Amino acid sequence: MRWINQRPSKGAQVVLACLPFVLLGLAYLIGSAVRLADNPADKLLPSLQSMGRMIEVMALTPDKRTGDYLLWSDTYASLGRLWAGLGIATALALLLGLVIGVLPVARAVLSPFVAFVSMVPPLALLPILFIVLGLGEVSKIALIVIGVAPILARDLSLAALALPREQIVKAETLSASTWLIAIRVVLPQIMPRLIDSLRLQLGPAFLFLIAAEAISSDSGLGYRIFLVRRYLSMDVIFPYVIWITLLAVVMDLGLRVLRRRLYPWTELEGAR
Amino acid sequence: MSGLTIQNVWKEYGDQVVLENISLSIAPRSFVALVGPSGCGKTTFLRMLLGQEVPTRGRIDWDGTALPPEPGPERGVVYQRYSVFPHLTVLQNVMMGPEMRQAPLVGRVFGPARRKLADEARAMLTEVGLSGAEAKYPAQLSGGMQQRLALAQALMMRPRILLLDEPFGALDPGIRAEIHTLMRRLWNELPMTVVMVTHDLREAFTLATRIIAFDRTRNRPEERLRYGATITKDIAIWPPRRAGAQTLYDADIPPSQDDLTAFGLTSGTTRLPDGDIPDDATYPPHG
């Protein structure tokens, strides 16, 4: 039988899916054991026990200086920034995407501009943002907005433009004004795309967040990673990286469920 | 002058002439079928009647006044595809038009007004044979049911003109026959003029009161750009078919079989498979 026709069974699929994780874990354990045998205080690949101890320190023990549970206060600070940034970016992108997608005049004015702005590398803007907006929360949230909103807006305007012309004309024959076409025909049909684009933008949003936190902050997941990097504390960095990944995975899943709940028609066979 | 009046209408895209010098009068309550080969401009003509396209020259009047230059509720449309909204259920699709007319700000009605509208929509769905499917999404419907839904949605607005752009072209023959029956009943019952584009002559003869053929009269390669299509045949069905009145045809058609081309054939003969009409039978030879 050809390889292309060989399909793993359900059980085999689970095993195969776990395989890369297990291999990665094994490789780490071996590397860690080798280095620790050489130098018991090695910081590069700490043992699971020392990571566990640090997780206990970061997540379950109040910090002796501030009294905060650092992992949670970092998570709280970072997610606050992330959600504020993504929220503003989404609202902005929805407005821009809708206007560009629906109104030819707005498209003529804004479409080249948004396309241009979406090509600006946001991280290159960071020094400017810090100087113009200060080192506080505003510049961090602004970085996420600048990084995410233009791409979302472009994607949404493309999605709006991709709607069949027939639907728009049909709505007109059903007495819809431009406004009603926007809110009752175009908006509900680009919302699923918005959620999907947002899922794809979670990665970049975290990147911008961590980059901003690395430069100036007093709390946050990115702040902590770049702070402890100063003394090569991989026993903190590894759990934080895994935690950030988990947060992103959960947000991604949550958005997927949200889309299914809110827009069940997108899941149907034959739906455009 | 009542009905649709088309006077010296030209349609050009840049240098390309698509339609030239179309003049035509369509009486109220007519059922006009537009036929012709692909690319002959029959769909463009329909779009001009709809307001989706604007004539380059000439004018189109309804009851003596110019039609608005953009689509509106006085003209309904059903396309071959994309006629219904995939994000709305069947009931929501049918309620959409009246809802938007009644609530120009939010596009939704609530409370008793909504219940009244839902009742009307259900009645319309029953009319087109879709009762029971109210909560489904269009993607869950078959092609024929989607087109019934599109008709119901358009008819909720009580349009004076209903424009059909190859609405049944993608349907299986059996399904198509059923929907032809429905279409003719609706045309008989509702006070509207129907203009339908079709590539299927049989369908045209089954439904229409009048058949108008479009074609290019000059078709040499060097002439293609500068000369557009025009009306080459204008056939009134005889004996005349009248909206709301029984005709010879209708009386003779067995309820299960409303295909007129089958009507003339000896009984027991297999009907021609759909889309397999011999070329020479489709259109008159080029003038």
Added chain:
Amino acid sequence: MPTRRTSLIAALAMLGTLSLNASPAAAQARTDFKVAWSIYVGWMPWGYASDAGIVQKWADKYGLTIEVTQFNDYVESINQYTAGAYDAVTVTNMDALSIPSAGGVDTTAVIVGDFSAGNDAVFVKDGSSLADIKGRDVNLVEFSVSHYLLARALDSVGLSEADVKVINTADPDMVGAFQTADVTAMVTWNPMVSEIAALPGATKVFDSAQIPGEIIDLMVANTQVLADNPDFGKALAGIWYETATLMVSDTPEGAAARAAMGAASGTDQAGFEAQMAATELFDKPGDAVAFTTSPDLAKTMDLVRLFLFDKGLLGAGAMSADAVGIALPGGTILGDANNVKFRFDETFMKLAADGAL
């Protein structure tokens, strides 16, 4: 399937080898060495020595190959050394203790190059004295010598870190950050110090000249490598003193060296000389030996290790500041004698002082 299993084992073995490659410099006599340095006034001689052939000259003398690599990121250079990719690195006394030594890499200070005497400073905006810093946000590189300087500064006026709020800020952004409205106090080092001092509204309220000898710039090497290869230490000392002597000499060659170092650190000869004025450079090995063997060094290192322990930088397992032992010249040991990981060794500087290189 046997082939699959063997390839799995092979893959695992490969991963294991990869991690082995980064393991600390293996103990054996050898002739190839790698030195990392980063841009700072007291470490510019290393770059210049490499460009001017001084490194080559001393390496040849001992029959060695020494590769000198500049890092744009100071912390990365230390991390690379700690991970074992480099044999020696330029580092401050504080970071040497908190990063490689607390990470179990036994590290020896081969050359005590200079100490900061004004290169690190505390600034406030719209204030006149250090006491004005109370209640403000202070922007600095957290856990760096700036943080230590702040702790010492606050201590000198009876304040503690609880009286301010520290905002971790990346050093390349310090000058820009100082010009924004929400930054009102800052601790940083040169060349940012001289730029910020020139800004309107900036008042320098404390600097490292007020804690002389506490912020020390070193060239450290892996203790095991050094023990196995004393010639490497000798070569480092030879490179350093030849370059430092040239650097401070009032000759056209000296001026040219200073101009080159200034250009390499993003300023010019005058700017570089201003930074040198805020640095107590040990261009004479005798001075460095005297500094290293003086009892003051023990006091300094005690302050430093207490600061690091207080910040939790001696490792999660550290129960007290004694967790990491520090060996000083003359046999003095601070902390755990069974876990000495940081050593001050005057041997190579003394060889230079005695002209025995």
